[in-house]
Amino acid sequence: MSDLSRRQMFMKIATLFNGVVGVLLAIPVLRYVFSPMTRAQNSGYQRWISLGSIDQFPSGETRLAAYRNPVAQASDGETADIPCWVRHIDKSTFQVFAINCAHLGCPVRWFPQSGLFMCPCHGGAYYSDGSRASGPPERGLFEYPFKILDGNLHIQAGELFTPGPSASIDLKMPDSKRPPCA
Amino acid sequence: MRLIRGIGNWVDQRLQLGAPILETMQHPIPRDTASWFYVFGSAAMTAFGLQLVTGILLALIYVPSAGDAWNSLQILNHQVSLGWFIRALHGWGSNFMVAIVLVHMVQVFLFGAYKFPRELTWILGIFLLLMTLGMAFTGQVLRFDQDSYWGLGIGASICSRVPVVGPALVTLMLGGPIIAGATLSRFFALHVFVIPGLLMLFVGLHVLLVLKLGINEWPMPGRFVRRADYLEKYHDLTHREGVPFLPYGIWKDVVFSGMILLAIAACALYFGPFGPTGQPDPRIIQTAPRPDFFFLWLYALLSLLPPSLETPVLLIGPMIALIVLLLLPFFSGEGEKSWKRRPIAVLTILLIAVTLGTFTNMASHVPWSPVMDAWTGAPIPAKFVSGRTPLQVQGALVFKSKQCHNCHALGDSGGKRGPALDAVAVRLTGDQLVRQVLQGGGNMPAYGNNLNPAETAALVGFLESLHPSGQAPARDASRIAEVQP
Numbered sequence: 001m002s003d004l005s006r007r008q009m010f011m012k013i014a015t016l017f018n019g020v021v022g023v024l025l026a027i028p029v030l031r032y033v034f035s036p037m038t039r040a041q042n043s044g045y046q047r048w049i050s051l052g053s054i055d056q057f058p059s060g061e062t063r064l065a066a067y068r069n070p071v072a073q074a075s076d077g078e079t080a081d082i083p084c085w086v087r088h089i090d091k092s093t094f095q096v097f098a099i100n101c102a103h104l105g106c107p108v109r110w111f112p113q114s115g116l117f118m119c120p121c122h123g124g125a126y127y128s129d130g131s132r133a134s135g136p137p138e139r140g141l142f143e144y145p146f147k148i149l150d151g152n153l154h155i156q157a158g159e160l161f162t163p164g165p166s167a168s169i170d171l172k173m174p175d176s177k178r179p180p181c182a
Numbered sequence: 183m184r185l186i187r188g189i190g191n192w193v194d195q196r197l198q199l200g201a202p203i204l205e206t207m208q209h210p211i212p213r214d215t216a217s218w219f220y221v222f223g224s225a226a227m228t229a230f231g232l233q234l235v236t237g238i239l240l241a242l243i244y245v246p247s248a249g250d251a252w253n254s255l256q257i258l259n260h261q262v263s264l265g266w267f268i269r270a271l272h273g274w275g276s277n278f279m280v281a282i283v284l285v286h287m288v289q290v291f292l293f294g295a296y297k298f299p300r301e302l303t304w305i306l307g308i309f310l311l312l313m314t315l316g317m318a319f320t321g322q323v324l325r326f327d328q329d330s331y332w333g334l335g336i337g338a339s340i341c342s343r344v345p346v347v348g349p350a351l352v353t354l355m356l357g358g359p360i361i362a363g364a365t366l367s368r369f370f371a372l373h374v375f376v377i378p379g380l381l382m383l384f385v386g387l388h389v390l391l392v393l394k395l396g397i398n399e400w401p402m403p404g405r406f407v408r409r410a411d412y413l414e415k416y417h418d419l420t421h422r423e424g425v426p427f428l429p430y431g432i433w434k435d436v437v438f439s440g441m442i443l444l445a446i447a448a449c450a451l452y453f454g455p456f457g458p459t460g461q462p463d464p465r466i467i468q469t470a471p472r473p474d475f476f477f478l479w480l481y482a483l484l485s486l487l488p489p490s491l492e493t494p495v496l497l498i499g500p501m502i503a504l505i506v507l508l509l510l511p512f513f514s515g516e517g518e519k520s521w522k523r524r525p526i527a528v529l530t531i532l533l534i535a536v537t538l539g540t541f542t543n544m545a546s547h548v549p550w551s552p553v554m555d556a557w558t559g560a561p562i563p564a565k566f567v568s569g570r571t572p573l574q575v576q577g578a579l580v581f582k583s584k585q586c587h588n589c590h591a592l593g594d595s596g597g598k599r600g601p602a603l604d605a606v607a608v609r610l611t612g613d614q615l616v617r618q619v620l621q622g623g624g625n626m627p628a629y630g631n632n633l634n635p636a637e638t639a640a641l642v643g644f645l646e647s648l649h650p651s652g653q654a655p656a657r658d659a660s661r662i663a664e665v666q667p
Contacts, residue, residue: 036353036364045359066465075363077249078463079331082360099467104484105335107467109554114585115632120470121336122485123550123589123599125627133627138489159359160335162342164349 045071045158051096054153057088062110062128065096070158084144085110085117086153087128094153097130098142098161105162108141117141138163206393207432210424212416214400216431219293221438222286223392227385228439229279232446233317234378236272244324246370248363248462251326255458270450276318278446280476283314288531294519295398297407301511303391306384308507313381315476320373322474326366327458332471334361336484343493361464396420397431401519408516470551479541485550486541549598552588556596563593566604570647577644580637584629592648600626607649611658615642 031038039045047070057063065086072080085108087095097117099107106121116133117126124135131140142161147154194200243262245254258265287307290296296304319337323330334356341355342348357364399419425431456474460466473481487495521528553560567578581587589599596602610618619641622628633641649655 034354036356036358037350040350040353040359064465064467069360069362071359073363075247075249075367077247077363078461078465079248079362079365080360081463081465083465083467099464100335100339104339106332106471107464107469109467111585111588113557113583113632114627114629116585116627118552118554118585118588120551120554121332121481123552125552127627128631134622134625136485136487136489136492138492160338160352160356160361162339162349162352164342164352 040159046156047071047158048147048154049157050149051084051086051153051155053151054088054092054094054148055151057086057094057153059088059090062087062112064110067155067157082157083107084155084157085141087130092148094146094148095130096144096146096153096155098144100142100161101137102132102139102141102161102163103135103137105160204428207428208426209393209396210420211397211427211431212399212419213423213425213430215397216425216434217400218434218438219289220397220431221435222282222289224435225439225442226279226282226286227389228442229275229282229446230381230385232275232443233272233279236268236275237374237378239268240272241374246324246366248326248366251324251366252458252461255325255327259455259458266455267450269455270453271446272321273456274446274449274453276321277475278442278449280314280318282442283311287311290398292521292524292527292531293398293401294407294521294524296511297517297519298409298412298511298515300391300395300398301515303388303395304511305508306388306391308504310381310384310388312504313377313384316377317373317381318474318476320369320377322477323366323369324373325456325458326462328460328462328466328469329457329471329473331361331462331464332469333473334365336471336473340496344497397427398519401521403518403520403522405519406517407519468554470548470554472545475542478545479538482541482545485548486544547598551597552585552599553597554588556587557582557585560587560595562587563595566592566648570644573640573643574647575644577640577642580633580641581644584632584637584641586641589626603645603648605649605653607646607655608653609656610645611656612642612646613658614656615645619645 049067049070051065051067056065063086064083066081066083069076069080069082083099085097085099087097089095097108101108101119101121101124103119103122103124106119108117108119108124108126110117115128117128117130119125119135119137122136124137125133126137126141127133129140130143132138144155144157146156240258243254243258243265245251255269258269260266290304290307323334338352338356338361341351344351353359355365356362357368396416399416460469472478483495484492518524562578562582567575570578587596589597591598591602592604606615616638618624618626619633619638620628620630646655
């Protein structure tokens with residue numbers, strides 16, 4: 001009888017030992033699985049990147065540009081070539097819009113004739129300054145921060161734009177950003 | 183023949199699996215369940231088997247790399263002998279599997295098979311449904327084309343709306359900051375290892391439960407399920423009046439599974455493989471991404487929900503649906519099984535079917551999307567321009583050049599995002615038209631910044647001419663009062 005309880009205690013110790021080993025192994029596994037998130041928190045994915053000379057973007061026009069995502073691997077192929085819309089307002093005033101619709105991320109197209117960005121998926125539309133015109137989007141187009149260095153247009157890029165929980169905050173757009181007629 | 187039997191006997195003397203397998207196959211079932219209504223579960227399993235085999239065959243060629251996946255699909259389609267056919271079998275097999283799983287679920291629900299003591303079988307079935315849909319979505323991602331790329335963007339946008347952890351979820355889902363190589367690799371791991379492994383485990387448990395608890399008896403109106411005496415009654419049905427599954431029931435399963443395989447092969451042969459559509463190059467923006475058939479209803483729902491309801495419905499709706507499905511056997515674990523005495527069950531199924539069918543049908547017309555090339559591609563039907571004044575014809579040109587046609591139809595041509603303008607002059611006066619065009623509203627953008635006064639006058643002139651010959655245009659009552667003192 002005492003032998004049985006001894007063996008049962010051994011079994012408990014063995015199980016406990018295995019549990020401890022399991023927990024120890026789980027730590028690196030979890031860190032590996034969650035590494036994309038920890039990297040976003042530690043070093044971040046955003047970098048300043050050049051779109052080339054500002055001469056490519058005539059004043060008063062909106063043109064399609066593309067950049068190689070600053071965080072890219074060889075196996076990414078064409079998926080790391082990210083397009084964006086560059087609106088040159090005048091002199092050194094620009095607006096650089098994400099290609100992704102603020103509704104669900106489909107690629108918006110610019111129509112200079114009607115001065116609208118239209119989304120082919122669910123019919124979102126935006127004015128030339130990126131503010132929401134109609135359709136399901138809750139906010140205007142996403143904008144990259146930009147600066148001009150030595151005649152080149154630089155934007156801060158690196159992460160896919162998504163309408164996050166912050167989407168509702170941006171609904172309160174300053175009046176100056178609203179189109180005059182809306 | 184004798185040699186084969188000899189080898190078989192030699193193996194079975196050591197394995198000793200023949201007798202238990204035969205005993206399992208010959209387990210007694212209620213006589214009524216040897217029916218054509220009881221073949222969908224085995225058919226779903228057959229479709230799953232086909233997916234496993236064709237999936238492994240595709241993995242011989244497919245390259246799970248964002249830079250090469252699309253090219254490897256082209257090689258499968260055009261260079262490898264019958265590669266297109268294996269792709270088509272896998273694609274159509276997927277559609278059939280989802281469809282059969284849904285039919286199986288409806289049959290189980292209407293026959294009350296989820297009631298005591300088969301609650302856990304139902305719950306495992308719900309997880310099997312989720313995994314099947316998961317396989318359908320991840321499989322669509324592996325077909326790494328434009329639809330797949332932008333579909334991932336839609337998935338990421340939905341994930342990002344989860345409160346607090348949304349942005350972290352997006353990074354975890356994409357495996358990095360953007361849709362790229364790491365994204366495809368992790369969806370490959372999900373589609374090829376994680377979900378199929380879980381599916382096999384859950385299918386095994388699901389079938390084990392069917393064997394342990396017995397197949398649901400044919401529901402008779404008035405025969406109630408009660409926890410107190412159900413097992414006893416079921417024992418009578420199987421052991422006194424029952425028949426062995428082999429051969430009474432199984433031959434129908436075998437025939438139906440064969441028919442399903444034949445149907446999948448016929449579709450694969452006739453319709454061919456799905457895509458791939460254009461290359462997954464985000465710089466190619468002349469694209470209108472569409473989900474695969476079984477997610478079209480979701481595509482429609484996302485277009486039609488009011489913006490304020492979208493996030494709650496997207497995030498809370500599926501949770502409620504899942505909880506309702508999981509708790510169903512606990513709320514109605516007893517009572518009537520026959521669908522003839524369960525009108526609400528039948529109506530629920532009909533309502534869901536009609537709703538999903540309507541959404542799916544709408545998603546094949548996409549009335550909510552602008553027709554992006556209507557302004558250059560679609561003609562204005564002649565009856566809307568013949569006999570018009572020069573100003574009105576000029577207005578028709580403005581209508582085209584300002585892309586109005588992308589959202590507004592004339593006759594049968596143009597977009598359906600906004601109302602058709604065939605008879606707009608009957609609804610709106612000239613002044614109202616000017617206001618609507620310049621200020622927008624009612625989900626229409628304002629064009630005040632993009633129309634000069636001459637263009638506005640011409641456009642409104644054209645719109646004012648759009649009324650059927652028998653119907654007078656709208657009049658401004660206040661102005662009429664001024665003219666007629």
